[in-house]
Amino acid sequence: MKNIVILISGGGSNMAAIVRTAEREHWEQRLGARVAAVVSNRVDAKGLEFAKAQGIATQVLDHKAFPSREAFDQALGDAISRYDTPEQPALVVLAGFMRILTPAFVERFAGRLTNIHPSLLPAFTGLHTHQRAIDAGCKFAGVTVHLVTAELDHGPILDQAVVPVLPDDTADTLAARVLTQEHLIYPRAIARLLAV
Template identity: 65%
Template sequence: MKNIVILISGAGSNMAAIVQAAHQQRWSERLGIQISAVISNKAQASGLAWLQSCSEFADIQTEVLEHTQFASREDFDQALLKRIDVHAPHLVVLAGFMRILSPTFVAHYAGRLINIHPSLLPAFTGLNTHQRAIDAGCKFAGATVHQVTPELDHGHILAQAVVPVLAQDTAADLAARVLTQEHLIYPKAVLDFFKLEEASRQAM
């Protein structure tokens, strides 16, 4: 079985989209892919409460590792790394995990750590992407699934979705429109990661 560990910090709507897709498309039975754990750095993350309330997802472990309990970023990352590795992950998915990860952490999961960012990378790395797109006069915005590297919001692009920026848009309006597309492309990008890996293995 190929295990996925998902990291969240808040509502975890992208996590929920992936979990629901895996359940509806029967990833475990058909493809040998399972989501084994969802870990949050915040105990109050509503995504954990949602997952715990859904009996059909009872086999997915929920865990909390509070970053505020550690003296440094590196100490937290080392503890998180150990917690993740208990699940022998084939893929680690960042789904609204609001932490900048240390180079050691990223290197440990090189090639099997992915993230979704609410812009059309390489444009608008970092925060406040929607307001920045509006302020720049962009006609289009979107979201990008990418492999994680030590450089923030860089790495090989796995999938993108494009949405229009409308004349009357606020940052909240644009964020909501982008988020609907994130929920579509992230589960597909996760599945495509495994399909591409299997195709490469068969080609060897």
């Protein structure tokens, strides 16, 4: 069985979409994979409640309790590695995990670390992507699922979805439209990875 460990910092809507899709599409039977754990760097992350209600193991590692980014990433990596099996290393899914990871962490999980970013990468890496797309006069925006590399919001693209930018859009209305696509393409991209 391949374990999936999802990292969150907040509401966990993408995590919930992945969990629901895994159940609906019978990932355990079809792909030999299951969401084994949800880990947050924030004790107040609302997504933890959903994960617990689904019977998924949860853990909080408060990044503020660690003396350095490196120390936090080491502890986080060790927590994830508990879900590795002799046959399969765990797949690590960043789903609204609001931490920049150290190169050592990224290297430790290279090739099995995914992220979702609310823009059509390589455009608009970093924060405030929706407002930046509006300010730039973009006619389209979207979302990208990619493998994580040491460079922020880069790495091989696994899937993308495009949404129109409407004349009266605000960052919030555009974000809401993009989020509906996030919930579709992130589970799809993970299922494709698992099927390889």
